[in-house]
Amino acid sequence: MKIVACNSNRPLAEAVAASLNLPLCRALVRRFADMEIFVEIQENVRGEDVFVVQSTCYPTNDNLMELLIMLDALRRGSARRITAVMPYFGYARQDRKSGPRTPISAKLVANLIVEAGANRVLTLDLHAGQIQGFFDIPVDNLFAAPLFTRDIRERYPTRDLMMVSPDVGGVVRARQLAKRLNTDLAIIDKRRERAGVSEVMNVIGDVSKRHCILVDDIIDSGGSLCNAAAALIGSGASSVSAYVTHGVLTGGAVARVSASPIEMMTITDSILGTEAVRLSANVRQISIAQLLANAMRAISDESSVSSLFD
Numbered sequence: 001m002k003i004v005a006c007n008s009n010r011p012l013a014e015a016v017a018a019s020l021n022l023p024l025c026r027a028l029v030r031r032f033a034d035m036e037i038f039v040e041i042q043e044n045v046r047g048e049d050v051f052v053v054q055s056t057c058y059p060t061n062d063n064l065m066e067l068l069i070m071l072d073a074l075r076r077g078s079a080r081r082i083t084a085v086m087p088y089f090g091y092a093r094q095d096r097k098s099g100p101r102t103p104i105s106a107k108l109v110a111n112l113i114v115e116a117g118a119n120r121v122l123t124l125d126l127h128a129g130q131i132q133g134f135f136d137i138p139v140d141n142l143f144a145a146p147l148f149t150r151d152i153r154e155r156y157p158t159r160d161l162m163m164v165s166p167d168v169g170g171v172v173r174a175r176q177l178a179k180r181l182n183t184d185l186a187i188i189d190k191r192r193e194r195a196g197v198s199e200v201m202n203v204i205g206d207v208s209k210r211h212c213i214l215v216d217d218i219i220d221s222g223g224s225l226c227n228a229a230a231a232l233i234g235s236g237a238s239s240v241s242a243y244v245t246h247g248v249l250t251g252g253a254v255a256r257v258s259a260s261p262i263e264m265m266t267i268t269d270s271i272l273g274t275e276a277v278r279l280s281a282n283v284r285q286i287s288i289a290q291l292l293a294n295a296m297r298a299i300s301d302e303s304s305v306s307s308l309f310d
């Protein structure tokens with residue numbers, strides 16, 4: 001079993017390797033002057049079970065290309081089996097035709113990954129589970145829910161909690177956590193009555209005097225989460241916290257969260273935290289390194305990955 005790190009999140013790859021008590025495979029990923037990517041694997045991988053760790057986060061296209069070129073190098077180096085470990089799977093939100101003459105980029109990315117040489121994919125909280133079907137190779141989709149459940153129990157042992165989905169699309173995810181924690185569930189229903197008229201947030205469920213936890217897979221601009229938090233406080237919630245798997249956090253998202261009523265937002269390290277994240281008073285990261293390491297060990301040993309869903 002060998003672990004190769006590309007450049008998007010080296011600290012996570014190092015933490016995974018440390019959990020597995022393995023050194024990272026010696027490999028070079030660098031740029032030519034014109035920004036072409038060059039990869040050189042500096043040790044023998046012939047016949048090995050290789051895991052490439054790379055989140056396709058910002059800069060998304062560069063990180064995706066690094067992964068593709070690494071997969072190609074490993075296949076040409078005669079690795080026995082190659083698993084693309086993608087803690088954050090970029091382009092996942094483009095999973096259907098959103099209008100006439102638009103692409104399904106998640107499918108295109110799936111094709112590229114397979115074509116480049118991956119035999120399996122390991123990922124976390126895919127934006128839509130059906131993306132697994134875009135691949136004709138095995139895809140293991142891990143869940144952050146067990147990790148979040150443990151963390152919420154430790155952090156808020158005495159609070160009367162309520163899980164909240166910030167939109168109708170995220171209800172299944174929030175309900176999963178509510179079930180694990182045996183709490184109630186509320187839903188934010190976003191509605192724009194007419195184009196150009198601002199969005200109305202209807203809170204479905206009685207959140208008055210409750211400690212609400214917003215649950216989502218991605219925070220990008222922070223708009224959905226911060227507006228949802230304001231709506232909850234407006235409906236009488238005692239406090240609002242958030243658990244989000246992937247901190248995409250573009251533009252001024254961290255500043256927006258800081259200025260919002262969100263008491264604390266917990267994200268995972270599927271995407272490397274920026275300086276703004278590290279300095280933020282109400283954003284914290286918890287690590288998925290052990291979860292990934294357990295899954296990689298299970299894949300390598302041909303044992304159950306689904307046992308990690310509990």
Ligand code: R5P
Binds near residue numbers: 169216219223224
């Ligand atoms: C949407 O379906 C996702 O689950 C997230 O709610 C969304 O990507 C968050 O985006 P933003 O932070 O820009 O509102």
